[in-house]
Amino acid sequence: MRYVSTAALWFAGGGLILMTMFISAQVFMRYVMNDSLVWSEPASVILMGWFIFLGAAVGIREGYHLSFDVLLYFLPAGAKLALFSVSDIVVAAFGAGMAWFGTELALSAWNVKLPSLGISGAVDFLPLVAGGCLIFVFSLERLVRRAAGLPTARFGETEMEDA
Known part of the structure; x- marks a missing residue:
């Protein structure tokens, strides 16, 4: 997954430069x-x-997304891990929804032609589908790593391993 993440980051950076x-x-x-x-x-x-x-x-894979961490300062390690897992499940569901509904949008715009580019309107929704798929996969990866006792880049988890 590290290679997929790195490729996505390079592709995103290239897109920013090109834009x-x-x-x-x-x-x-x-x-x-x-x-x-x-x-x-x-x-x-x-x-x-x-x-x-x-x-x-x-x-999301690297643990840089926004979160509300005040409660985590007061909870024991086991409760923190449970909340991290719940968060990753919610994010995975959100990513699956992005991919699902993005695909529906792309299919509905398949026959529409963007006049200035001369390509299908479905192209507008492909980033939503790809991003949703990656969010889903990266969230599942975090859950699997946590279940296997491997570290994730999430706030608080590295500190718990040192204790």
């Missing part, structure tokens, strides 16, 4: 050349979807 290049080219063309690139905005929005959802999935 920045597209928008910069659009600004140059519009304000310097007095012309416009009609494809730059929709292509940038699609790329933004990719780097947001892939980055979110990697953040």
Whole structure:
């Protein structure tokens, strides 16, 4: 899973760079050349979807997503692990929902053509599907690692192992 996570992170970073290049080219063309690139905005929005959802999935795998940790300071180690597992189950269900409903959206837009890019409207929803699948898989990985007694990058779990 580390290789999948690293590939997703590199792909997301590449998408961010490419989106920045597209928008910069659009600004140059519009304000310097007095012309416009009609494809730059929709292509940038699609790329933004990719780097947001892939980055979110990697953040979940690495334990960087937002959480409310105040209660964890007062609970014993076993209760913390149970709450971490409940959290990962909820996040996995959310990722599965993203993938499921994203697929439904993509299928509903399959025959719609994006006029500025000339491609299927389903492409708009593919980042949602891919990100949802990765969020689901990475959450399951965290649950399996925890069940096997292996560390995860989650707050509090490394401190519990040292104790």
